[in-house]
Amino acid sequence: IWASCLDIIKDIVEWQHFKTWFEPIKPISLKEKILTIQVPSQFFYEYLEEHYVSLLAKTLKRELGKEARLEYRIMVDSGNSKNKPLTMDVPGHGYKSYSNNEMDFPLVINNPVKNPFVIPGLKKMQIDPQLNPAYTFDTFIEGDCNRVARRAGKTVAEKPGGTSFNPLVVYGGVGLGKTHLAQAIGNEVKNLNPNKVVLYVSSEKFINQFIDHGRNNAINDFIHFYQMIDVLIIDDIQFFNRAEKSQDAFFSIFNHLHQSGKQLILTSDKSPKDLEGVQERLLSRFRWGLSADLQVPDYETKIEILDIKMKNDGLDMPREVVKYIAYNINSNVRELEGALISLLAQSSLNKREIDLELAKKVLRNFVKSSTKEITIDAIQKMVCEYFDVAYDKLLQKTRKREIVQARQITMYLSKAFTKNSLKTIGEHFGGRDHTTVIHSCQTVKDLMDTDSLFKESVLELQQKVQLAAM
Ligand code: ADP
Ligand code: MG
Secondary structure, eight states, X not given: OHHHHHHHHHHHSOHHHIIIIITTOEEEEEETTEEEEEESOHHHHHHHHHHHHHHHHHHHHHHHOTTOEEEEEEOOOTTOOOOOOEEEOTTTOOOSSOOTTTOOOOSSOSOOSSSGGGSTTSSOOOXXXXXXXXXOSTTSOOOTTTHHHHHHHHHHHHSTTSSSOOXXXXXXXXTSSHHHHHHHHHHHHHHHOTTSOEEEEEHHHHHHHHHHHHHXXXXXXXXXXXXXXXXXXXXXXXXXXXXHHHHHHHHHHHHHHHHTTOEEEEEEXXXXXXXXXXXXXXXHHHTTSEEEEOOOOOHHHHHHHHHHXXXXXXXXXXXXXXXXXXXXXXXXXXXXXXXXXHHHHHHHHTTOOOOHHHHHHHHHHHHHHTOOOOOHHHXXXXXXXXXXXXXXXXXXXXOOHHHHHHHHHHHHHHHHHSOOOHHHHHHTTTSOOHHHHHHXXXXXXXXXXXXXXXXXXXXXXHHHHXXXXX
């Protein structure tokens, strides 16, 4: 059972997270519909509960049926044997923590009138804003990377609909804080003004709701619902891409809200001018307001972000480790957090204090799994340069030993550092077939075991490739 649960989870969770959080779990027993699993520590248990509870529940229910229950057993140091199981009630378990994708909300809540939209204002609409309370301005560190966006967000939160920042479009790459900032605005509005109707929705959910209502011929209800909102936050509007009908609906909603002085906050992974597949009439409206971008934080800001995350989780670690993480993670804030969490997990798993050595070990894996893709061509160039071999020689059928070895190493590195298939790799070497590539990889591995000079070259090259891929 656990194995098939894992199979499902594996497809859903990122590889790095899967390795960290699910592989160390041991299934212990299955009695009736109760599955007991063993987790390595209290920290593990808490992390799973906080982040994966609904995934675990769903998966288990799928495998065992509705009555499925999950019990945890926390591994306790030997000698101290109170292995008291902690119980989690799968079917009844509410969402302790907010979850971005899971929660669904009906379009009308707490309103007994059959068609509430005929008499708006009679009863203020009460809807759950779908906000994560952890995403606030207090926890959103300001830096050069986000100053404009953060301040504009703050202004908008204080006077929703009452500034020229309407819509406010926040854009930037993955993991840079778009969702956090957008939700911080929503939370702040609610904080200052509990009566305002705030709603956070991802564009995917918006589209899905729209499709559901199209099926039931209830598109007008859908549009009316959204027109009652005071502060509408739509996350990741790049997914509107080509959803023409949903864009039409959004267009009416946008116009209505904007005209009535309601606030719109949108996020996107690209600047509005680069958004493909979004109607020009929408894009031109986005230009009415303010677009502000989020950039990768600088070193100081990264340190501050790590500090606040640790403070919020009641954690501490040596300064040099914090600095080391901040210095080495340069992609985005999510990865920065991921590194921190992996480190904690490793320390907890191995019952080992966090120190620089452990940080180095953990980050090595981390960086490897999150590198951007390097191309076969790039590897070929590096190897040629390293061995001073002409590029075309690498592709020809030369039997000269240095060239054969250079070619084999290139194939080996291409296999290790790109996601290309053996076939594709072969094709990059003058149309060799995949068995040649397999053979080359094997030869390199064997030679590394027996020839230390050879091994040194390969490792040196490997480091170059790794660096180039960062
Ligand atoms: P995006 O929506 O752009 O992909 P998120 O808003 O989900 O990114 O942010 C990823 C993670 O990084 C979240 O946990 C968020 O709290 C954190 N984060 C991003 N920017 C900041 C910041 N300036 N200060 C503190 N945490 C941040
Ligand atoms: Mg997001």
